[in-house]
Amino acid sequence: MATQTQERKRMSVFERYLTLWVALCIAAGTAIGNGWPGVADWLSKFTYAQISIPVAVLIWLMIYPMMLQIDFASLKRVGERRNGLIVTTVVNWLIKPFTMFAIAWFFFNVVFKSLITPELAEQYLAGAVLLGAAPCTAMVFVWSYLADGDPAYTLVQVAVNDLIMLVAFVPIVSLLLGVSGVPVPWDTLALSVVLFVVIPLAAGWATRVTLVKSHGQEWFDTSFLPRFGPATIVALLATLVIIFIFQGEIIVGNPLHILLIAVPLAIQTFLIFGIAYGWAYLWRIEHPIAAPAGFIGASNFFELAVAVAIALFGLTSGAALATVVGVLVEVPLMLTLVWIAKRTRVAVCARAECALPRVDAVVLEAR
Numbered sequence: 001m002a003t004q005t006q007e008r009k010r011m012s013v014f015e016r017y018l019t020l021w022v023a024l025c026i027a028a029g030t031a032i033g034n035g036w037p038g039v040a041d042w043l044s045k046f047t048y049a050q051i052s053i054p055v056a057v058l059i060w061l062m063i064y065p066m067m068l069q070i071d072f073a074s075l076k077r078v079g080e081r082r083n084g085l086i087v088t089t090v091v092n093w094l095i096k097p098f099t100m101f102a103i104a105w106f107f108f109n110v111v112f113k114s115l116i117t118p119e120l121a122e123q124y125l126a127g128a129v130l131l132g133a134a135p136c137t138a139m140v141f142v143w144s145y146l147a148d149g150d151p152a153y154t155l156v157q158v159a160v161n162d163l164i165m166l167v168a169f170v171p172i173v174s175l176l177l178g179v180s181g182v183p184v185p186w187d188t189l190a191l192s193v194v195l196f197v198v199i200p201l202a203a204g205w206a207t208r209v210t211l212v213k214s215h216g217q218e219w220f221d222t223s224f225l226p227r228f229g230p231a232t233i234v235a236l237l238a239t240l241v242i243i244f245i246f247q248g249e250i251i252v253g254n255p256l257h258i259l260l261i262a263v264p265l266a267i268q269t270f271l272i273f274g275i276a277y278g279w280a281y282l283w284r285i286e287h288p289i290a291a292p293a294g295f296i297g298a299s300n301f302f303e304l305a306v307a308v309a310i311a312l313f314g315l316t317s318g319a320a321l322a323t324v325v326g327v328l329v330e331v332p333l334m335l336t337l338v339w340i341a342k343r344t345r346v347a348v349c350a351r352a353e354c355a356l357p358r359v360d361a362v363v364l365e366a367r
Contacts (some may be wrong), residue, residue: 018331022324025240027047032241033248037230040245052315059307061235063196065228066138066303067204070162074100074155081153084280084289088157091276092297093134093168100132100268101125101176107264115260119230124261126182127322129310132268133172135161136299136325143295143334147341150288158298162201165301169193173308184312192311196304236327237278239306243324246315261325269333277341280348287348291341299334302326 032039046053099223108121108128116124136143137158144154170189178183212220251258273294280290305323313319 001130002333016331019328021237021251022240022328025237026244026324030248030251033245033271034252040248043242043245044344052242055239055315056307057291057302058235058239058242059196060200062238062239062303063307064200064204064230065225065232067200068208068228068346069138069155070159070201070204071155071208072159072205074152075157078198080156081285081289083283084153084285084293085157085160087276087279087283087285087290088293088296089160089164091272091279091293092161093164093172095275096237096272096297097172097176097267098269099131100264101180101333101336102130102251103268103271104128104132104264105180105258110305116171116254116257119220119366120257122180122182123313124257124322125180126177126313127261127305127317127319127326128264128268128320129173129176129180130305130308130323131300131302131326133176134165134168137162137301137304139299139330139334140296143299143338144292146335146338147291148288149292149295149346153289154292157292161296162197165197166193168199169197169304187309188312192308195311196307200280211234236303240324240327243306243310243315243320245322247321250316250318250321257321258325258328259367261322262329265326265329266333269337271327273337273340277344281351284351285348287341287345290348291345294341295334297335298337299330300326302330 043052043054070336104125108116108124109118113123139155140158141151143149144151170186170193173189174184176184208220208316211224215224275292276297277290280293302323306320307321309317309319
């Protein structure tokens, strides 16, 4: 019998300690916003059509590198193991946005009614809806890797979801926010999707095709993509600091609100993973496909949610705060789901009659 080997799964320092970095940015931005209020006034000058130009540039720097990873050539494999694709597509677009709305509405308008004003409840609900309508694009590759997912088919699942996002995000957000009584200007929402999805997606695709053709796939993956790592990190952290420069007064006056927002987001995360992963188990889908199917919906394209929240409601809005809390809770929640997927892979593989990965332990290391 072959001896099982131990594989060391690595996360970058940024990925592993994302929650810590976000917390530090909250503290830094809050301190600046309360200590030097003139900074917020100065940043407010750089706004066009309700969109903060510095934040828009930073968010674009976050999203563009993610879109470079999407290989639409992988769509030729869309017919392979289609049950996994059905699970993630149905869960992400016909279930997830609506469960997020229901859970957030219940907590903000019923459970926490005595703790927050109706106006803030409306804003927090809007932020939750934006997160719920944006399934993960980039970090899912990390979660899939850690849980022994199939990286090639994860790419297929993400590519399909990105294409659906182009046409489904605006109507779903408009529908759910309209039901909750939140006024949403269609033109601003559509412009946000064009700026933060369509343009970077097209730019990423064009860059990928051009460079792979001229330099080869290996050079693109090992030399070109890693160059964007520092830019993405700096852009995310700078965006969070700017947001909390404007949110500083709210955080100091209502520190409990971060926890209140985190509760429905955490419940939604576990619920969606349970639905997708459980459905995959019942359908006898093998573990390398089942795990990523659950991760894509459980995690969020928080960069898009933050960008749209700022464009629609402004940097000082409760909606922007809610989307940032999504960033804060992302890593600990998803690492918990990775652990669950690893612990249950024997049962999933046994039901699907698939071979177990030749790995008996996973050690997470910061590199």
